[in-house]
Amino acid sequence: MKPIVLFFLVLLVSQAPAEIYKWVDAQGNVHYSDEPQAPGAKRMRQLPGLSTYSPPPLPSKPPQEEVREEFSGELPEKAPPAAHPGYQVLKIVSPENEGTVRSSPGEVPIFVALSPVLREGDYFRGLLDGKLLPEHHSSTVIRLSNVDRGEHKVAVAVYSKDGKKLLQSDTHTFYLHRTIAKRSAPRAN
DSSP states (O other), rough: OHHHHHHHHHHHHHHHSOOEEEEEEEEEEEEESSSSSSSTTESSOOOOOOOOOOOOOOOOOOOOOOOOOOOOOOOOOOOOSSSSSSOOOEEEEETTTEEEEEOOOOOOEEEEEEEEEEEEEOOEEEEEEEEOOSSOOSEEEEEEEEESSEEEEEEEEEEESSSEEEEEOOEEEEEEEEOOOOOOOOOOO
16 A cells, blocks of 8 residues: 555646746846855746757759750761770778778788779789689689788779779778687796
8 A cells, every 4th residue: 555655646746837037147148057056046937948959951053944946857976886985983991091901810901992883793802912823703702811911912903704804993001900719838847
């Protein structure tokens, strides 16, 4: 029975109207409190509304004037589409140039960005410290494994299906840190 009485008592107390007082200090700052803190504090019947902000409306764009040309009956000549447009951008996204890679097993993923996307039959090959890696990759992620700790230079090239180099990225330098467990020195007997 005591929990029920306690519940109703809490319910009644929560329904009691809260008294809010407002006053202005000597510096002109307005204060609100549930207890009068200064002489002349006025009891508020209703609190002011929340401060809100509405941004000004965006300026409307003037209507675009349509440019109309007279049709002469002949279609303009279009350049024939290129059989295979070349790749425009090949860059290494990760690791950053002069960046540090931490990998105890010595695995370093190289992420590349290529525009436009890799065509069917074309592939990526990595260059690590000036040596061409033997694997062909069709993904934009090239995973290097068992790389020694220290400074390395990496680049990526795109090759056509007939083995011709089409585009090569800039060379990035990265520093590999490998955690090695410290071995204790053997004890002398």
